[in-house]
Structure formats: C-alpha cells, structure tokens
Amino acid sequence: MTAVIQTSHAPTRSERLKDAGGVAFVALVLGIPMIGLTTVDAGGMLEVRTRWAALGLFILLAFLGRLLFSALGDQLRARQRTKARLGSAPASGSRPVLLKALGWGLLGLSLALPIFWGDNRYVIDTATTVLIYIMLGWGLNVVVGLAGLLDLGYVAFYAVGAYSYALLSTQFGWGFWEALPVAGGAAAAFGLLLGWPTLRLRGDYLAIVTLGFGEIIRIILVNWTDLSGGPNGISSIPRPTFFGLPFKPPSDDGPATFAGFFGLEYVPEQRVVFLYCLILALALLTNLFVSRMRKLPIGRAWEAMREDEIACKALGMNVTNVKLSAFALGAMLGGFAGVFFAARQGFISPESFVFSESAIILAIVVLGGMGSQLGVVLASLVLVLIPEVGRDFAEYRMLIFGAAMILIMVWKPGGLLSHREPTLKAPSSFIRQSKREAA
Incomplete structure (x- = not known):
C-alpha cells in the first residue's frame, strides 16, 4: 500500500x-x-x-x-x-559531539577572556552583561523551557533580588555573600506568591497574569518611596569584595585592599575583571544546578508537564507542587542575577526593571531553543552583541536588532539550538535488542 x-x-x-x-x-x-x-x-x-x-x-x-x-x-x-x-532521516549521531565541543569552546573562551583582554574594559563589561543575561535566561528556561509555563513578568524576580541586596547592604550593612542567599530566598517567595493564584491558568491567560505581576512590582517600587526610594532609586550600594578585600587604592590609614594585600599596583580594571569572574562563577553554578535538576524526578516532572499536563494529572502527579517548584526555582535564579546586577551597578532604580527586560529574556529563551542550555548562551551572545555592533549605526540600531530577530526566526523557527539531549536514555543493551527485533 x-x-x-x-x-x-x-x-x-x-x-x-x-x-x-x-x-x-x-x-x-x-x-x-x-x-x-x-x-x-x-x-x-x-x-x-x-x-x-x-x-x-x-x-x-x-x-x-x-x-x-x-x-x-x-x-x-x-x-x-x-x-x-525516500524515507530517510538526517544523521544526527555527530551532532551531540559537535554541541559538546562548542560548549567547551565557549567555556574556554570565557576563561581566557580576562587573561588576554583584561585591560580592555569595554570587552570585559560587554562580556559581563552577556553573562548576566545568560544567567537570567537559564533561570527563565526552568519556567518556560522545561515546565512549559509562559512567564512575561520574570523581570519582577530580577528586581526583587536587586532591591533585597540594596536594602540589606545600605540599611543593615550586610555584605554581598551574606545577602545573596537571603535575596534569592526572597525572590523564590515571590515566585511562590505568583505561582499559587495562577495554578489553573495556562497559555495566554497565564502570560497576562505574569505580565501584570511584573508591572505591579515595578509600580510598587516607583510609589513606595520610603522603602525603595521611588523613581530616585537606591545609590551607594556596596560592591563585592574579595574575601573582605575591597578593590580600592591602598592607603596607610584605611583597611587592607586587594592591591595592597597582594603587593600589586592598583588599576581600576582589577574590579572589572573580578566582577566578570564572579558572574562567570555564578553562571556556571546556575548551569550545573539546572542541569542536575533536569535529571532528578522534579526535572522529569517539569518536562512531562510541559508535554501533557492532563496526562500527568491522570498518572497521579501533583501538578500543583510541580508548578510551584518551577516558579520558585526560576525566581530564585533571577534573584541571584539581580543581586549581582545591583552590586555591579552600585545604583538601581525602577527604570532598570521595565517590561522590555522581560521581553528580551524571553526572546533569549525562545530564540535559543526552549529547554536548551547551550541555546540560551548562543541567543544571549546574538541579542546582546547585535546592539553593541549597531552603535556605529545609532539611527538604525533597533532596526538592525529587530531585523536580526526576524531573520533568526525565519531561518530557525525552533530556535538557534532546537535540539537538546534527552533527560533519560535507554540502555545500550535495550537499543541493540530492539534493533535485532526490528531486523
């Protein structure tokens, strides 16, 4: 037939x-x-x-x-x-090897960047910005890519982490490492606060609610001037230190500094390189954490719910806890990125957490390929570096940015890296037996 x-x-x-x-x-x-x-x-x-x-x-x-x-x-x-x-399928056996090689190559480049370009502040600052968006993309990837929940208000958790560190450091004198877990916990609590009333919503309705949540957080930050400083924001946020050693010029009367402790000549690029290494370490830990969570039962539950929520309910899965865990963990990772952002800038205001930031982070996840960790890296490089390249064409900068996004979606509708490794693989003996039975 x-x-x-x-x-x-x-x-x-x-x-x-x-x-x-x-x-x-x-x-x-x-x-x-x-x-x-x-x-x-x-x-x-x-x-x-x-x-x-x-x-x-x-x-x-x-x-x-x-x-x-x-x-x-x-x-x-x-x-x-x-x-x-012809009934033929393209061979994909070498694709995972190429993707792993690409991933290790990008890691090697990121580690070599401060060694070869450490004196170029523009390159290090741009790379730091890319890593912030990579970390945010990996956090949102838990909610959108793995759990299949459309979130348009992710910037709210980013803001909660940033303001938590700003308030704890300026009002109570907390350091970066002391405030980091607390700010992440606060962002996770807001993730639960968002996830609980949206458990029965899906698709466009969930997107509208999360969009409203992000705007509510921004409006609260604008109007609650006693807490957030209102439109004026919060300034004089302490910068991270290297085990208590600040990156300042050494002085005889002041405390020990990084340059003075190690006998180095102070240059401003030392702080810039340290911030880059710090966000690189946080991003790598985030990647390791998300990759590990995918292999645990909760990660498998996320992907199962993304594929068919009704089937998960029929199998007796507690979809409520699965959704709440995705919102909480994704929000916590966004809060960590917000803490670093506040520490790096030294000043934050509600204008840094507008809806366009959520749109860019969501675009990174979608363009990279939902559920793909390496895809988020590639999309962050594209979406962050294109506006930087377009600085020479200031009048057409956003036009170039929009055209690039359209070209990517026309060329690769599933994202730059739609292929992702399966969480579970069948044993090789089972595969060989299946091939023998099929033959």
Whole structure:
C-alpha cells in the first residue's frame, strides 16, 4: 500500500514577484517615517529633511531579500519532500559531539577572556552583561523551557533580588555573600506568591497574569518611596569584595585592599575583571544546578508537564507542587542575577526593571531553543552583541536588532539550538535488542 503525500504547488514567478512587491510596499510605509524623513538642527529650529536615496535602497533590499528568502524556502521544502519520499532521516549521531565541543569552546573562551583582554574594559563589561543575561535566561528556561509555563513578568524576580541586596547592604550593612542567599530566598517567595493564584491558568491567560505581576512590582517600587526610594532609586550600594578585600587604592590609614594585600599596583580594571569572574562563577553554578535538576524526578516532572499536563494529572502527579517548584526555582535564579546586577551597578532604580527586560529574556529563551542550555548562551551572545555592533549605526540600531530577530526566526523557527539531549536514555543493551527485533 503506497501512501500519497499531497503538497502545495510551487509558487510561480508572478506570485513571487507579487509577494515581494507586497513586502516592498510594507517597507515603504515603515521606511518613510524611520528612514525617509529626519530632523536636523537649523539655527535653533528643527528642520525636516528627506533621504529618498536611503529609503529607495531600503525598499530595494526588502524586495530582493524577499525574493531570496522565497527561493531558499522553496529549495528547503523540496529537499524535505525528497527526504520524506525516500524515507530517510538526517544523521544526527555527530551532532551531540559537535554541541559538546562548542560548549567547551565557549567555556574556554570565557576563561581566557580576562587573561588576554583584561585591560580592555569595554570587552570585559560587554562580556559581563552577556553573562548576566545568560544567567537570567537559564533561570527563565526552568519556567518556560522545561515546565512549559509562559512567564512575561520574570523581570519582577530580577528586581526583587536587586532591591533585597540594596536594602540589606545600605540599611543593615550586610555584605554581598551574606545577602545573596537571603535575596534569592526572597525572590523564590515571590515566585511562590505568583505561582499559587495562577495554578489553573495556562497559555495566554497565564502570560497576562505574569505580565501584570511584573508591572505591579515595578509600580510598587516607583510609589513606595520610603522603602525603595521611588523613581530616585537606591545609590551607594556596596560592591563585592574579595574575601573582605575591597578593590580600592591602598592607603596607610584605611583597611587592607586587594592591591595592597597582594603587593600589586592598583588599576581600576582589577574590579572589572573580578566582577566578570564572579558572574562567570555564578553562571556556571546556575548551569550545573539546572542541569542536575533536569535529571532528578522534579526535572522529569517539569518536562512531562510541559508535554501533557492532563496526562500527568491522570498518572497521579501533583501538578500543583510541580508548578510551584518551577516558579520558585526560576525566581530564585533571577534573584541571584539581580543581586549581582545591583552590586555591579552600585545604583538601581525602577527604570532598570521595565517590561522590555522581560521581553528580551524571553526572546533569549525562545530564540535559543526552549529547554536548551547551550541555546540560551548562543541567543544571549546574538541579542546582546547585535546592539553593541549597531552603535556605529545609532539611527538604525533597533532596526538592525529587530531585523536580526526576524531573520533568526525565519531561518530557525525552533530556535538557534532546537535540539537538546534527552533527560533519560535507554540502555545500550535495550537499543541493540530492539534493533535485532526490528531486523
């Protein structure tokens, strides 16, 4: 019995041109206010000037780009139909090896970064920012990627961790390492507070509630001035020290410093490199923790609930505890990242915890491939470094950022790294026996 697979006909040349023309028209509508018109200072007055050449180039690139994507898409679909007819699947035995090699290569690069570029503050600061978003992405990956719960208010836990450390350090004199577990516990408590009333919600409804929770936290921080300082924020937050040794110029009367204790010449880059090493250690511990949790029964329960919550309930699984554990652990990791952010900046305000931060963190998880630890790393590199590269094109920075996200989703709809290793693997003896029975 032969199965017949019906496929849609390939678009004709006129259909492709019509489609590309529609994309060019959209580019024209969007490009007129963004590219075609600009304002300049003309003797104290704003004067509107036109840039029709740049607008025309933008429209032409949109038209040709759409034609190119259509041609590539047709080739990809034809290749998939051919593989489906032949009944062959691409070999993926070497893929885990390549992914492991890529992961170890990125780890080696991160360890070598302060050695070869330690005197370049811009590179170290950018790498520190990337690691903060990697840590946040791994925390949200527990909720979204593993448990399958859509969270649009993750920045709230980030803010809780940051403000917890800021208040404990400025009001009670706590150090970084003393406040770190307490701030993480406070963020986990807020995760439980969010998770409890949303247990029966799924999909879009859960996303709306979590979005509202993030905005509630931000509005409280703005208006509760006695606690949070309101829009003025909290300043003079102590920086982390190296076992009590601050990164300051040595002095005869003051306490011992890092440079004075080790007999080094003080340079400001010492503190920057130390902060980088600190967030690298926290990120690696986060990765180790999440990877270990995936192999435990609670991690398997997260992934089972993500695949089919109704089946989990039918099997007698306590879905309530599974959801609450995902919210609590993901929030705790976000709180740890918030503590480091406050310690690094020395000043925080509610403007640092707006919805756009939650959107960027969620984009990192989705673009990287939900549930993939290495995918979060790759997506963080892409989404953080693209705006940095676009600094030379300040007017088109966000346009480049948005176009890159669209290209990624067109090229890899499942994320940069949609493949992830299974939590459980069948024994090799069982696999060999299955192959013999199938033969």
